[in-house]
Amino acid sequence: MQLSIPDFCPACDATDKPFNLVQRETEQDFRGETFRVTTPALQCRHCGFGTLGPGHLDALQRATHDAYRRKYGFLTxxxxxxxxxxxxxxxxxxxxxxxxxxxxxxxxxxxxxxxxxxxxxxxxxxxxxxxxxxxxxxxxxxxxxxxxxx
Ligand SMILES: [Zn+2]
Incomplete structure (x- = not known):
């Protein structure tokens, strides 16, 4: 399924293609631990509402898994x-x-x-x-x- 960037913000109802691509630092739980990772995301320029865009979930998962790998000495x-x-x-x-x-x-x-x-x-x-x-x-x-x- 090909996802596309939404052209409206569900938080503030802006309809002028309000989302910008940003790098967001976030905390992710994996195997009972919390990892701080940076991942691409979309952010509404009007209200700051953040969401994941196309491919961002995969990127977040990779960043989380790589953080775990680095901590435990696995190849990334x-x-x-x-x-x-x-x-x-x-x-x-x-x-x-x-x-x-x-x-x-x-x-x-x-x-x-x-x-x-x-x-x-x-x-x-x-x-x-x-x-x-x-x-x-x-x-x-x-x-x-x-x-x-x-
Ligand atoms: Zn908004």
């Missing part, structure tokens, strides 16, 4: 994504390489789901520099790269 969604990109894998190929479902990769990278500790260890070990240079590029060559490690 962006770190998982960048490790995969460095290795040149699609999400599907990365999932095969890790031995997990490709839906998990999508959820970890989008921030919809926090990986469990075992998965975090797996991600770290299998994307550690040194290991991944020995990975054969998908569908290109049977040659493996042998790098000496520092």
């Amino acid at each position: 969604s962006g770190e998982i994504l960048s490790r995969r990109k460095v290795m040149g894998f699609s999400q599907k190929r990365f999932a095969e390489y890790l031995g997990v479902g490709s839906a998990s990769i999508e959820r970890w990278e989008s921030g919809a789901l926090v990986q469990d500790k075992a998965s975090d260890l797996l991600l770290r070990q299998r994307t550690d520099r040194g290991l991944y240079f020995n990975v054969r590029p998908a569908g290109r060559s049977k040659r493996t790269f042998a790098f000496s490690l520092p």
Whole structure:
């Protein structure tokens, strides 16, 4: 479903497309703890009423999950994504390489789901520099790269 920015404010009844995009600091509860996160939101320029716009709920969830990940030393969604990109894998190929479902990769990278500790260890070990240079590029060559490690 494609959401759109409302052109009226339900709090003050302004009808002149009153919402501006702002960054809001907010507190979110997750797994019994409260995290302060900054997330995009819409704010009425007349009365200050705030609401979430298209995509903002996903951004809020990602920010909350990443705050939790940072606190407990897990890879963030962006770190998982960048490790995969460095290795040149699609999400599907990365999932095969890790031995997990490709839906998990999508959820970890989008921030919809926090990986469990075992998965975090797996991600770290299998994307550690040194290991991944020995990975054969998908569908290109049977040659493996042998790098000496520092
Ligand atoms: Zn308003």
